[in-house]
Amino acid sequence: MKYLLTGCAGFVGARTAELLLDQGHEVAGLDDLNDYYSPRLKRHRLDSLQTRPGFRFHAGDVGSRADVDRLFAAERSFDAVINLAARAGVRASMEDPRLYQRTNADGSLNLLEAMRQTGCAKLVLASTSSLYAGRASPFRESDPVDTPISPYAATKRAAEVMAYSYHHLYKVDVSIVRYFTVYGPAGRPDMSPLRFIHWIKQGRPIRLFGDGTQSRDFTYIDDIARGTILALQPVGYEIFNLGGGRRPVTMLEFIRLIEQALGKTAVIDRQPFHQADMLETAAVIDKARDRLGWSPEIDLAEGVQRTVRWYLENESWLAAELA
Numbered sequence: 001m002k003y004l005l006t007g008c009a010g011f012v013g014a015r016t017a018e019l020l021l022d023q024g025h026e027v028a029g030l031d032d033l034n035d036y037y038s039p040r041l042k043r044h045r046l047d048s049l050q051t052r053p054g055f056r057f058h059a060g061d062v063g064s065r066a067d068v069d070r071l072f073a074a075e076r077s078f079d080a081v082i083n084l085a086a087r088a089g090v091r092a093s094m095e096d097p098r099l100y101q102r103t104n105a106d107g108s109l110n111l112l113e114a115m116r117q118t119g120c121a122k123l124v125l126a127s128t129s130s131l132y133a134g135r136a137s138p139f140r141e142s143d144p145v146d147t148p149i150s151p152y153a154a155t156k157r158a159a160e161v162m163a164y165s166y167h168h169l170y171k172v173d174v175s176i177v178r179y180f181t182v183y184g185p186a187g188r189p190d191m192s193p194l195r196f197i198h199w200i201k202q203g204r205p206i207r208l209f210g211d212g213t214q215s216r217d218f219t220y221i222d223d224i225a226r227g228t229i230l231a232l233q234p235v236g237y238e239i240f241n242l243g244g245g246r247r248p249v250t251m252l253e254f255i256r257l258i259e260q261a262l263g264k265t266a267v268i269d270r271q272p273f274h275q276a277d278m279l280e281t282a283a284v285i286d287k288a289r290d291r292l293g294w295s296p297e298i299d300l301a302e303g304v305q306r307t308v309r310w311y312l313e314n315e316s317w318l319a320a321e322l323a
């Protein structure tokens with residue numbers, strides 16, 4: 001099969017592309033390699049993809065109609081599009097909401113239009129547990145999510161509902177995958193797992209928002225990438241939670257696992273809880289298990305060990321990329 005994967009130099013995109021290539025598929029990847037976080041880390045992921053037969057990289061902006069149309073003209077057709085390109089920072093979205101609208105909402109629309117024009121009938125769209133803010137945890141796909149509390153969440157919801165219109169009007173088959181706090185090797189430097197590892201290793205205080213009892217349903221990168229690929233199967237229009245699906249883990253417990261893996265104790269610098277943050281995220285994942293045959297396989301202690309190992313192997317160049 002031939003897939004378009006947007007955000008291919010990103011954390012989830014690069015691992016998903018690797019698994020697709022392992023399965024013998026062709027992958028055209030789009031990314032603008034922006035500097036929201038270390039472009040060197042994005043390059044690092046991309047460099048390893050570019051050694052793989054079956055992978056082609058297109059530099060471009062998903063928010064630009066011209067870039068998307070040029071890519072579809074060059075590649076002609078795809079069996080499916082996996083849209084992972086996004087601006088993905090909750091707090092950063094408050095500073096530049098228009099950029100979030102352009103990338104996350106308009107970008108998805110640009111892809112849907114190009115799909116309609118070229119007859120591509122399958123979309124997997126990455127969405128987020130941030131949509132559930134304000135709902136009672138654990139979260140189900142059927143929960144009402146039309147009161148997002150950040151521009152990031154609002155633009156992700158906008159993409160979900162636009163995809164529904166294209167499903168209704170043009171029979172595009174759509175799987176929405178709502179990810180829950182993804183962590184793992186080559187992870188995002190703007191998210192706590194990698195930052196905490198870095199700060200603890202360097203003996204610097206960890207900036208922890210709130211009292212550390214807020215909890216997350218951490219999900220290991222390989223499980224997320226595998227779930228994203230399973231979501232390529234035809235479903236009509238469906239939303240799937242991809243989350244750890246176990247007891248959510250507090251930030252303090254998560255820090256303890258990092259301390260064990262590093263053999264070092266954290267110094268904690270407590271900061272006030274942020275109003276766009278969530279106290280707990282826990283996923284009900286029965287639907288992904290029943291409909292996609294997906295369930296997470298890597299437990300948290302193992303995942304943290306693998307992440308710490310990757311950090312230590314790459315520390316010499318990575319440390320300069322992490323604030």
Ligand SMILES: NC(=O)c1ccc[n+]([C@@H]2O[C@H](COP(=O)([O-])OP(=O)(O)OC[C@H]3O[C@@H](n4cnc5c(N)ncnc54)[C@H](O)[C@@H]3O)[C@@H](O)[C@H]2O)c1
Nearest residue numbers: 007009010011012031032061062085086126128179181182
């Ligand atoms: N990592 C998580 O915990 C998490 C949780 C929920 C949802 N998500 C969603 O999963 C998807 C992947 O996230 P990630 O963690 O890999 O983030 P990431 O930032 O590592 O990856 C996104 C990639 O998209 C690229 N990109 C951004 N704007 C672009 C544009 N205008 N044109 C082309 N490329 C662009 C970036 O350069 C980056 O490489 C995103 O849609 C994100 O919203 C991630």
